[in-house]
Amino acid sequence: MNDSKLNRRTFFTLGAAALAGTALSSTGLKGGNNRTFGRSQMGLYRFALGDVGVTVFSDGHFHLSDITPEDMDAAATQGVNIDAETRDEYFRTRLLHEGDFRLPVSPVLIESGDRTVLVDSGWSVAPVSPHTGHLASGLEMAGVSTENIDVVVLTHAHPDHLGGLVDPRTEDPVFPNAEVVISETEYGFWTGDQAAPVLQAFDVLKGIPKILHSMDDRIRLVRDGDEVIGGVRTLATPGHTPGHICVGVEADGRELLLTGDAITTIHLSFERPGWHNLFDLDPEKGAETRKRLLDRAVVDEMLIVGYHFPFPGIGYALEFEEAYRWHAAGLTALP
Numbered sequence: 001m002n003d004s005k006l007n008r009r010t011f012f013t014l015g016a017a018a019l020a021g022t023a024l025s026s027t028g029l030k031g032g033n034n035r036t037f038g039r040s041q042m043g044l045y046r047f048a049l050g051d052v053g054v055t056v057f058s059d060g061h062f063h064l065s066d067i068t069p070e071d072m073d074a075a076a077t078q079g080v081n082i083d084a085e086t087r088d089e090y091f092r093t094r095l096l097h098e099g100d101f102r103l104p105v106s107p108v109l110i111e112s113g114d115r116t117v118l119v120d121s122g123w124s125v126a127p128v129s130p131h132t133g134h135l136a137s138g139l140e141m142a143g144v145s146t147e148n149i150d151v152v153v154l155t156h157a158h159p160d161h162l163g164g165l166v167d168p169r170t171e172d173p174v175f176p177n178a179e180v181v182i183s184e185t186e187y188g189f190w191t192g193d194q195a196a197p198v199l200q201a202f203d204v205l206k207g208i209p210k211i212l213h214s215m216d217d218r219i220r221l222v223r224d225g226d227e228v229i230g231g232v233r234t235l236a237t238p239g240h241t242p243g244h245i246c247v248g249v250e251a252d253g254r255e256l257l258l259t260g261d262a263i264t265t266i267h268l269s270f271e272r273p274g275w276h277n278l279f280d281l282d283p284e285k286g287a288e289t290r291k292r293l294l295d296r297a298v299v300d301e302m303l304i305v306g307y308h309f310p311f312p313g314i315g316y317a318l319e320f321e322e323a324y325r326w327h328a329a330g331l332t333a334l335p
Contacts, residue, residue: 044138045312049303050252052231053111055142056305056312058104059122060132062160065100067204067279075099077278078268087275094267101265103308105132105160108258109144110249115229116144117151119247119258120307121164121174135164136174149175153228154182155260155307156241157190157208166211173215181228183236184221186243187212194242198281237262237293239286240279246293257302262289264308266326270294273323294324303329 045056065074076099079087091099110117122135139146152175154162167174189195190208199206212219222228224236228247235246240261249256263269264277273290280286297304297317306313315328 043311044142045314046142047314049249049254049256051112052249052251053109054249054256054305055109055111055144056314057107057109057122057135057138057142058311059107059135059138059164061102061104062123062132063100063102067202072278073099079272079275080278080283081276082272090268090272096267103160103264104311104313106305106307106309106311106313107135107164108305108307109139109142110229110232112229112231112251115150116148117153117229117232118149118175118178119153120155120161120260121152123160123163132160133164146175147177149178151228152178152180153234153245153247154180154186155246155258155262156186156244157182157212158241158261159204159207161260161307162208162211166214171214173218178218180215180219181222181234182212182219183234183243183245184223185238186241186245187219187221189242235293237289239282239284239289240264240277241281244289255300255302257293257297257304259293259304259306261307262286262293263304263306266306266309266328270317270324270326271320298324 043058047054063074064077068074068077075087075091075096076084078099079090088099091097105122107122108119110119123132136146152165165174165180166172191212195209199208222234222245224234224245226234228234231250233248233250235248235257237244237246237260244260244262246260246262247258249258261279268275268277269290273294274287276283277286294317296302298319301316304313304315304317306315309315309326315326317324318327
């Protein structure tokens with residue numbers, strides 16, 4: 001991969017589009033305890049991909065330790081096939097001293113023609129973290145009514161991705177007019193008998209079947225490569241869950257990749273894609289998928305939006321040594 005070629009060609013073509021996007025944020029700061037630092041963070045970042053409008057929302061964040069089993073160190077979940085000394089040294093050199101890190105939650109809105117598509121719905125139900133549930137505020141800031149969302153695509157059915165579909169107080173749908181798109185494999189897994197051991201092992205997952213069934217009258221099941229709307233397609237990326245999908249957007253000769261949880265962090269996922277993640281239901285398949293997806297992202301110079309990357313999570317994958325590295329897109333317009 002020629003780094004200078006990517007920087008010059010891609011950044012100049014983005015120019016007043018992605019790099020001149022509108023960024024809005026509001027952050028409450030409390031020094032000392034990093035658990036409260038930025039706890040009220042919310043905002044949005046808008047850019048254009050050709051004639052397609054893309055808005056990245058901050059739904060808030062949670063911590064890796066929030067979802068880690070009590071008898072396990074958070075760092076150990078990120079490299080279950082790696083010895084502790086190697087794993088700890090990696091976290092230390094990335095300034096992740098506690099082996100823990102904050103996971104932003106960033107749903108994405110796609111506006112193409114007269115169609116409005118939301119990819120993942122955030123986590124309005126927050127049983128493990130009080131710092132999520134800001135998508136509604138972000139949509140209001142953007143002037144987008146929940147009634148005007150035509151499609152909600154679920155990359156997978158984990159609660160930080162589908163939890164925003166239902167109002168926890170009334171159990172009414174948050175997006176009353178939206179079709180819900182999910183992969184056939186993903187829906188079948190979580191509503192069938194195979195998921196029972198997983199649901200029993202993790203309390204935070206137990207509400208998944210109920211939410212999915214509440215959407216039964218509006219669900220559209222899809223397979224690899226199916227079109228959601230014109231220019232927006234699904235990409236099968238199994239491993240994290242059996243039916244996990246990424247979303248690809250093509251416009252003006254460029255391609256945007258929305259990662260879901262196939263690529264989860266700007267550190268490990270890029271630099272150590274072969275390390276097994278406890279939260280991947282099939283860790284080996286998850287590692288294979290990461291490598292395949294990053295290979296394609298590098299070769300095709302795909303613009304990436306990472307669901308759990310530091311907000312707004314926009315950038316590129318580059319080849320680096322035997323793996324990859326994350327190259328964040330700048331937020332200043334170039335001439």
